[in-house]
Structures are given as structure tokens and as C-alpha cells.
Amino acid sequence: xxxxxxxxxxxxxxxxxxxxxxxxxxxxxxxxxxxxxxxxxxxxxxxxxxxxxxxxxxxxxxxxxxxxxxxxxxxxxxxxxxxxxxxxxxxxxxxxxxxxxxxxxxxxxxxxxxxxxxxxxxxxxxxxxxxxxxxxxxxxxxxxxxxxxxxxxxxxxxxxxxxxxxxxxxxxxxxxxxxxxxxxxxxxxxxxxxxxxxxxxxxxxxxxxxxxxxxxxxxxxxxxxxxxxxxxxxxxxxxxxxxxxxxxxxxxxxxxxxxxxxxxxxxxxxxxxxxxxxxxxxxxxxxxxxxxxxxxxxxxxxxxxxxxxxxxxxxxxxxxxxxxxxxxxxxxxxxxxxxxxxxxxxxxxxxxxxxxxxxxxxxxxxxxxxxxxxxxxxxxxxxxxxxxxxxxxxxxxxxxxxxxx
Numbered sequence: 001x002x003x004x005x006x007x008x009x010x011x012x013x014x015x016x017x018x019x020x021x022x023x024x025x026x027x028x029x030x031x032x033x034x035x036x037x038x039x040x041x042x043x044x045x046x047x048x049x050x051x052x053x054x055x056x057x058x059x060x061x062x063x064x065x066x067x068x069x070x071x072x073x074x075x076x077x078x079x080x081x082x083x084x085x086x087x088x089x090x091x092x093x094x095x096x097x098x099x100x101x102x103x104x105x106x107x108x109x110x111x112x113x114x115x116x117x118x119x120x121x122x123x124x125x126x127x128x129x130x131x132x133x134x135x136x137x138x139x140x141x142x143x144x145x146x147x148x149x150x151x152x153x154x155x156x157x158x159x160x161x162x163x164x165x166x167x168x169x170x171x172x173x174x175x176x177x178x179x180x181x182x183x184x185x186x187x188x189x190x191x192x193x194x195x196x197x198x199x200x201x202x203x204x205x206x207x208x209x210x211x212x213x214x215x216x217x218x219x220x221x222x223x224x225x226x227x228x229x230x231x232x233x234x235x236x237x238x239x240x241x242x243x244x245x246x247x248x249x250x251x252x253x254x255x256x257x258x259x260x261x262x263x264x265x266x267x268x269x270x271x272x273x274x275x276x277x278x279x280x281x282x283x284x285x286x287x288x289x290x291x292x293x294x295x296x297x298x299x300x301x302x303x304x305x306x307x308x309x310x311x312x313x314x315x316x317x318x319x320x321x322x323x324x325x326x327x328x329x330x331x332x333x334x335x336x337x338x339x340x341x342x343x344x345x346x347x348x349x350x351x352x353x354x355x356x357x358x359x360x361x362x363x364x365x366x367x368x369x370x371x372x373x374x375x376x377x378x379x380x381x382x383x384x385x386x387x388x389x390x391x392x393x394x395x396x397x398x399x400x401x402x403x404x405x
Contacts, residue, residue: 006026009022011056014038020036021035022034023108032110034105045305047329057101060099067106079107083103103332104328111125121366126370129337135374139369140164141378147159147161151198153204159234159239163230179225180220180229187216197380199356201383210261210265263293273299283314284319298321306325315343326352354377358385361388
């Protein structure tokens with residue numbers, strides 16, 4: 001039996017320079033750590049982070065000490081049982097007592113400790129925890145090259161402007177993203193636009209219309225000479241919704257006029273993937289937009305928050321064809337995997353995602369590869385905390401291919 005010997009945490013900084021946690025679980029025969037990310041654009045139903053009044057994480061570190069006291073010496077070797085104990089110790093629906101950041105840190109660190117004890121790669125260990133229908137052999141890369149919304153002050157109200165790769169070769173996909181990223185930088189230099197960068201590593205610039213970032217992406221793809229790329233966006237519409245209206249660059253929109261705007265982006269710029277086009281409680285408008293623009297793949301994030309019941313409800317009403325998976329939205333690895341299983345059982349693709357305040361931890365690459373996710377969304381390659389996820393995906397995809405020989 002690999003009983004738990006210790007759980008501890010330390011304060012580290014995320015990619016925005018804000019405090020977060022590194023949680024370590026030690027068991028007999030292995031140890032594992034996880035550096036916990038944090039989002040800026042968050043759904044109201046996400047697991048609640050535990051933070052101090054000044055934004056620090058001293059209270060979260062103390063919560064990990066409470067977990068260690070309660071669980072050290074326990075012979076828990078099953079991920080589901082470990083996560084169930086975490087939820088029991090927290091005792092709240094939204095993980096607010098001990099904190100979603102605390103619980104996800106301990107949960108993923110435990111999985112890493114188990115993989116280390118088994119002397120297995122993490123993705124291989126994760127596959128032992130569940131079986132589900134894969135979407136792809138290797139994930140498509142959803143690469144946010146122009147930042148906006150809450151991730152970038154002074155940019156477009158649309159939060160993410162992405163290229164989406166098609167190739168199964170992850171090294172080739174990363175090279176394509178880098179080529180388009182370089183073309184964007186070249187175009188901005190030629191036009192005398194100061195190059196700023198947002199939370200997820202993409203460029204930021206002031207816009208007079210929502211078309212401009214998409215036109216830039218299209219031109220950059222052409223300059224890079226790459227075919228087989230699609231364009232995607234995360235509208236994060238809850239961030240510009242208030243009082244029953246959507247504010248786009250100072251112009252109020254109803255859900256009908258906003259639908260018309262999205263249809264225009266589809267027609268003019270080939271927008272194919274669209275995440276959170278309406279505020280988080282308006283699943284009916286997602287479904288209506290899909291009927292209006294059949295060419296869209298609509299993606300839920302704030303609508304679904306990695307919650308199995310919310311994913312099921314959205315899928316059954318035809319609101320989504322894909323769903324964003326963020327482990328810290330739900331608070332434990334077991335619940336994350338259950339959300340992915342629920343999505344696949346309802347014919348919905350999974351896109352595993354980073355957060356705006358991320359770390360150098362590449363866990364999401366293992367998670368995406370383990371279960372054949374449709375996509376991995378990790379930001380612009382120029383940012384080291386984003387690039388490390390893509391590089392890990394290259395490493396494990398090559399290793400898995402060798403293992404299967």
C-alpha cells in the first residue's frame with residue numbers, strides 16, 4: 001500500500017506575477033507536485049479560490065496543512081476515493097471553505113505521485129482512471145495569437161482570436177503557430193503598431209471594429225503561406241454583458257444583433273470556432289446561433305464550467321458541439337474526468353485549456369493526450385508558460401508512438 005505520508009504547499013507566482021500555490025503530495029514510493037493556475041475571466045459557477053484579503057495565498061497554504069493533518073497515514077490509493085475525501089473535508093458545494101485552488105492542487109499532485117510510484121508517464125496513468133471515446137489521436141492546437149477582453153487592457157472586446165491547426169503532427173502544428181505569430185509581428189511593425197502582449201502571450205492593439213484582429217489573422221496566415229488552418233475566437237460574452245445588453249466598443253447589442261455580428265465574422269473572415277458567444281446563462285441563444293450559422297462549432301466555457309450536469313444540459317439542448325475543460329473550474333481531477341466522459345457520451349468534443357494566470361506546469365498536455373481530446377488551448381508560443389504545454393504534448397505524442405511499436 002502506498003499510503004500518504006505528507007501534503008504540503010508553497011507560495012509561487014503565476015505568469016501575471018500574482019501569488020498561487022505549488023502543492024506536493026508524498027506517498028510511499030513516489031511524490032508529485034502541481035502548480036495551480038488562476039483565471040481572470042471566470043464563470044460564476046466555478047469552484048471558488050481561497051485567497052487572503054490582499055490576494056495572497058497564505059490561507060490556502062494553511063488549508064493544505066489541514067489536508068495533510070487529515071490525510072497523512074491514510075491508505076488511499078484510488079484517485080476517486082482521494083478526491084471524495086477532499087470534497088468531504090471541504091464540505092461546500094463550490095469548494096469555498098478549503099478552496100478550489102487548494103483541492104485541485106492536491107488532487108493533481110496525488111495523481112502525479114501515483115504515476116511516479118508506478119514508474120509510468122502521467123498520461124499513461126491518467127488513462128487507467130477512465131475510459132472514454134477519443135475525438136482525435138492528437139489534439140488540434142487552439143492558439144490565441146491576438147488577445148483582448150479581460151486578458152488584455154486596451155484591446156478588442158473579443159477575448160481570444162485564435163488559429164486552429166489541423167495536422168496530427170504536433171511539432172508541425174507548433175511550427176505553423178510560430179510562423180503565423182512571426183507574420184503578425186512583422187505586419188504590426190510595418191504598420192507602426194506598438195507591440196504589446198496580453199496575459200496569454202498574444203498581441204494587443206486598439207481596434208475600431210471587431211473585424212480588425214480577424215483580418216490581421218487572415219493576412220498573417222496568408223503571409224506565412226500555411227494552408228489547413230481555421231480561425232477561432234473566445235468571445236467571453238459575459239465580460240461585456242450588463243443589464244440585458246452586450247456592449248461592443250460602446251455600441252449596445254441585443255442577442256439578435258450580436259448573432260448578426262458573429263454571422264458576419266463567419267462570412268468575412270471564416271470564423272469557424274466560437275466560444276461563449278453569449279452570457280453564461282443564455283444557452284438558448286447558443287442553440288439559436290447554431291441553427292442560424294450551421295458552419296459554427298460552438299464551444300461552452302462559462303456556460304458549462306467543467307461541470308458534468310451543465311455539460312449534459314447544454315448538449316441536450318443543442319447549445320454546444322465542444323466544451324472547454326479547465327480542471328480548476330470544478331476543483332478535482334475525478335470531477336474533471338467525469339466532465340470529459342459526460343461530454344463524450346453526448347457527442348461533444350473536449351478542448352483542454354490553460355488559464356490566463358498560468359504556470360510552467362504542463363499537466364493539461366498530459367490530460368488532453370490521455371483521453372484523445374479534440375483540442376489543446378494553451379496561448380501564444382512566445383510565452384514560456386504557454387509553450388511548455390505544447391512542447392510537452394510533442395514529447396508525449398512521440399513517446400507514445402514509440403511505445404506502441
